[in-house]
Amino acid sequence: MINFLKKIKTFGFGKNPVSHWFWQRITAVLMIVIFCWLIFVFQNLLNNFQENFYIWIKNPLNLILFIILIILVMHHSLLGILNIFEDYIHSIKIKRISSIFVKFISLILISISVFSVWHIAH
Amino acid sequence: MKSSNKPLSPHLQIYKPQITSILSISHRFTGVILFFFSFLICLWLFSMAFNDRLYNLINIFFSGIIGRTILFFITFSFSYHLLNGTRHLLWDLGYGYKIKNVYLSGLFIILLSLVINIYLWFF
Numbered sequence: 001m002i003n004f005l006k007k008i009k010t011f012g013f014g015k016n017p018v019s020h021w022f023w024q025r026i027t028a029v030l031m032i033v034i035f036c037w038l039i040f041v042f043q044n045l046l047n048n049f050q051e052n053f054y055i056w057i058k059n060p061l062n063l064i065l066f067i068i069l070i071i072l073v074m075h076h077s078l079l080g081i082l083n084i085f086e087d088y089i090h091s092i093k094i095k096r097i098s099s100i101f102v103k104f105i106s107l108i109l110i111s112i113s114v115f116s117v118w119h120i121a122h
Numbered sequence: 123m124k125s126s127n128k129p130l131s132p133h134l135q136i137y138k139p140q141i142t143s144i145l146s147i148s149h150r151f152t153g154v155i156l157f158f159f160s161f162l163i164c165l166w167l168f169s170m171a172f173n174d175r176l177y178n179l180i181n182i183f184f185s186g187i188i189g190r191t192i193l194f195f196i197t198f199s200f201s202y203h204l205l206n207g208t209r210h211l212l213w214d215l216g217y218g219y220k221i222k223n224v225y226l227s228g229l230f231i232i233l234l235s236l237v238i239n240i241y242l243w244f245f
Contacts, residue, residue, distance in 0.1 A: 025214060028207055035204070050170060050177070077157040084150060087131040109164045116164075116171035 020079060027076040034069045057121045070113045078106045145228045149206045152199035159196050194243060201238045205231040 013020075041062075045052035057063055081102050089095040137143050169176035183189045209227050212218050218227055 025211065028211065032204065032208065053170070073160060077153065077160060080150070080153045081157060084154070088133075090130055109160060113164045113167050116167040119171045120167075 020083070024076065024079045024083075027072045027079070031069070031072050031076060034065060034072070037065070038069065054120060057117060063117065063121045066117055067114050070117070071110055074106045074110045078102060141228050142224060145206060145232075149203060149210075152203040152206075155196070155199045156203060159199075194239065197242060198235060198239050201235040202231070205235055 041056070045056055057066065082099055085095050085098055085102075089098065134147060166177070166180055169180060184193055209218070209231060212227075218224065
C-alpha cells in the first residue's frame with residue numbers, strides 16, 4: 001500500500017520506472033473514458049460550434065472535466081515523449097536538456113489551454 | 123559528450139518489417155503526431171477565447187482541402203492510437219499474448235480504425 005501511494009505521488013516523473021509505466025496507464029484509461037463522453041457530447045454542439053461550446057462550458061462539471069482532460073492529455077503525451085528520449089538519446093546531457101524543454105512546453109500548453117477555457121467559462 | 127552505460131534501444135532499421143513491429147512503431151509515430159496536434163488544439167482554444175479573427179482563420183483553413191486532409195490523418199492517428207492503446211492495456215492485463223491473437227487483434231484494429239474514419243468522413 002505504501003509503495004502504491006509512492007507511485008501516485010510522483011506522477012511518473014520520479015527515478016522509479018514503475019511509476020512512469022503506472023501513470024501512463026492511469027492517464028490512458030481515464031482519457032478513454034473522458035474522450036468517449038466528449039465525443040458523445042460534442043455531436044450535439046456541432047452546428048454553430050462556438051456559440052454552443054460557450055454555453056456548454058459554463059456548466060461547472062463540463063468545465064472541470066474538460067480541464068482534467070487537457071491535463072491528462074498533456075501529461076500522457078509528455079510521458080510518451082520522455083519515453084522516446086529515454087530509448088533513443090544516448091548522451092545524458094542532451095537527454096536532460098530536451099526533457100526539461102519538453103516539460104516546459106507542455107506546461108505552457110496546459111496553462112494557455114486552461115486559461116483560455118476558464119476565460120470562456122467566466 | 124558524456125554517455126550513460128545503459129544501452130540504447132536497437133535502431134529501427136535493424137528489424138525486418140513485420141506486422142507486429144510496424145504496428146508498434148506506428149503507435150509511437152501517431153502518438154508524436156497527436157502531441158504536435160495538441161499545439162493546434164491549444165491555439166484553437168486560445169483563439170476561441172481571445173481572438174475571433176484567428177479563430178475564423180483557423181476554421182477557414184480546416185474547411186479547405188489541405189486542412190481536411192490534415193484532419194483526416196489526425197482522426198486516423200487518434201482512432202488508431204486509441205484502439206492500439208486499448209490493445210496494449212489488454213496485454214498489460216495479461217490477455218492476447220498468443221502470436222495468432224497478436225496478429226488478429228492487430229489486423230482487427232487497423233480495419234476498425236479505417237472503418238471508423240471512412241464512416242466519419244464520407245457518411
